[in-house]
Amino acid sequence: MSQTDSASPPIPNVVSIAGVDPSGGAGILADVKTFSALRAYGCGVIAALTAQNTRQVTGIESVSPAFLRLQIDTLFADVRIDAVKVGMLATADLVRVVADAIRRHRPAFVVVDPVMVAKSGDRLLRADAVDALRAELLPLATVLTPNLPEAGDLLGREVDESPAAMRAAARDLRALGARFALVKGGHGSGATLIDVLDGDGATLELPAPRISTRNTHGTGCTFSSAIAALLPQRPTVAQAVTEAHAYVAGAIRAADQLTVGAGHGPLNHFFALWPAAGR
Numbered sequence: 001m002s003q004t005d006s007a008s009p010p011i012p013n014v015v016s017i018a019g020v021d022p023s024g025g026a027g028i029l030a031d032v033k034t035f036s037a038l039r040a041y042g043c044g045v046i047a048a049l050t051a052q053n054t055r056q057v058t059g060i061e062s063v064s065p066a067f068l069r070l071q072i073d074t075l076f077a078d079v080r081i082d083a084v085k086v087g088m089l090a091t092a093d094l095v096r097v098v099a100d101a102i103r104r105h106r107p108a109f110v111v112v113d114p115v116m117v118a119k120s121g122d123r124l125l126r127a128d129a130v131d132a133l134r135a136e137l138l139p140l141a142t143v144l145t146p147n148l149p150e151a152g153d154l155l156g157r158e159v160d161e162s163p164a165a166m167r168a169a170a171r172d173l174r175a176l177g178a179r180f181a182l183v184k185g186g187h188g189s190g191a192t193l194i195d196v197l198d199g200d201g202a203t204l205e206l207p208a209p210r211i212s213t214r215n216t217h218g219t220g221c222t223f224s225s226a227i228a229a230l231l232p233q234r235p236t237v238a239q240a241v242t243e244a245h246a247y248v249a250g251a252i253r254a255a256d257q258l259t260v261g262a263g264h265g266p267l268n269h270f271f272a273l274w275p276a277a278g279r
Contacts, residue, residue: 009233011039011040011041012039012040012041012082012083012229012232012233013040013041013043013079013080013081013082014035014040014041014042014043014081014082014083014084014085014225014228014229014232015042015043015044015045015075015079015081015083015084015085016028016031016032016035016042016043016044016045016084016085016086016087016225016228017044017045017047017068017072017084017085017086017087017089017098018031018044018045018046018047018048018085018086018087018088018089018113018115018221019046019047019048019049019050019060019087019088019090019115020046020048020049020050021050021052021218022050022051022052022053023052023053023054023217023260023261023266024260024266025054025217025218025260025261025264025265025266025267026052026217026218026220026221026266027050027087027088027218027221028044028046028087030218030221030222030225030266030267030269031044031085031087031221031222031225032044033269033270034221034222034225034226034229034247034269035225035228035229036269037247037269037270037272037273038226038229038230038233038244038247039229039233040082040083040228040229040232040233043075043079043081045068045071045072045075046063046071047062047063047068047087047088047089047090047094047098048060048061048062048063048088048089048090048094049061049063053261053263054217054260054261054262054263054264054265054266055261055262055263055264056263060090062090062091062094063094065093065094065096065097068094068097068098069097069100069101072097072098072101072105073101073105076101076105081105081107082107082108082109082232083107083108083109083110083111083228083229083231083232084102084107084109084110084111084228085111085113085224085225085227085228086098086110086111086112086113086137087113087115087221087224088115088125089115089125089129089133090125090126090129091126091128091129092126092128092129092131092132094129095129095132095133095136095137096132096136098137099132099136099137099140102137102140103140108231108232109142109143109228109231109232110140110141110142110143111141111142111143111144111145111224111225111227111228111231112133112137112138112140112141112143112144112145112178112224113145113146113220113221113223113224114133114144114145114146114150114153114154115150115220115221116130116149116150116153130153130154133154134154134176138154138173138176138177138178139176139177139178140177141177141178141179141180142178142179142180142231142237143178143179143180143181143182143199143224143227143231143237143241144173144178144180144181144182145182145184145220145223145224145227146173146181146182146183146184147183147184147185147186147220148160148161148166148183148184148185148186151166151169151170151173151183152169154173154176155169155172155173159183161185161190161194163194163196163205166183166185166194166196167196167198167203169181169183169196170182170183170196170197170198170203171198173198174198174199178199179199179200179237180197180198180199180200180237180241181197181198181199182195182196182197182198182227182241183195183196183198184220184223186216186219186220190210191209191210192207192208192209192210193207193208193209193210194206194207194208195208195245197237197238197241199237200237200238202238204238204241204242206241206242206245208245208249211249211252211253213252213255213256214263214264214265215252215255215256215258215260215264215265215266215267216252216255216264216267217263217264217265217266217267218266218267219248219252219267222248222251222267222269223244223245223248226243226244226247226248227240227241227244229244230243230244248267250271250272251267251268251269251271252267253271254267254268254271254276255267255268257271257274257276
């Protein structure tokens with residue numbers, strides 16, 4: 001049977017619009033690894049360059065708004081894009097460019113990961129960009145994926161790790177325009193982490209045991225990219241998010257197979273494809 005047989009669903013083309021982490025644990029490099037691991041063809045539009053390793057961010061250089069727009073429009077003019085993942089956008093002008101492009105090109109699925117602070121604690125999103133993100137991008141999101149501090153920044157209040165507070169935050173984020181809001185509990189302190197998905201009249205709680213590893217760099221990027229890769233391949237948003245949640249848990253469990261840097265190392269994005277050492 002031909003690989004292009006009409007009975008076989010096409011491999012989705014998914015683009016990440018984000019920054020570049022040279023260590024490969026987060027940003028576009030992590031996103032493309034995730035797309036590939038989940039049977040999607042990965043494209044990338046670079047919004048920023050970072051000088052970064054597993055311990056710190058030492059510099060950020062944003063691309064110009066005009067060049068960001070040119071990258072997006074040139075890609076969409078040729079490639080069928082089935083889903084868009086939006087990650088680090090350092091300035092309000094870049095947020096507006098991406099929002100305008102999404103309104104014009106109208107991709108079927110948009111996952112917005114409001115990257116604000118790196119695992120090292122370094123600030124990645126300028127304060128003036130938060131308002132633009134809230135007003136311009138949130139209403140375009142199929143799924144919004146903030147962690148607890150990011151949800152707090154977007155809502156202007158602290159969001160704690162209790163399921164009740166997370167459910168309320170997810171509902172309030174949806175009120176800002178997102179179709180689904182996924183509030184992630186990884187910044188909590190309990191032995192069990194809970195992510196809360198709200199949308200289409202239902203709330204889904206996704207619990208998972210906390211995995212003892214320091215190698216969690218890029219977890220948010222990976223989770224949002226997994227959702228973007230799976231949305232065109234699954235019948236519901238809830239199923240895509242549930243499978244993405246399981247994928248991220250597996251990548252964290254296998255993270256210690258890698259030895260990358262002396263700080264917060266990356267996840268093992270290809271844990272299901274690379275045999276464990278000695279197997």
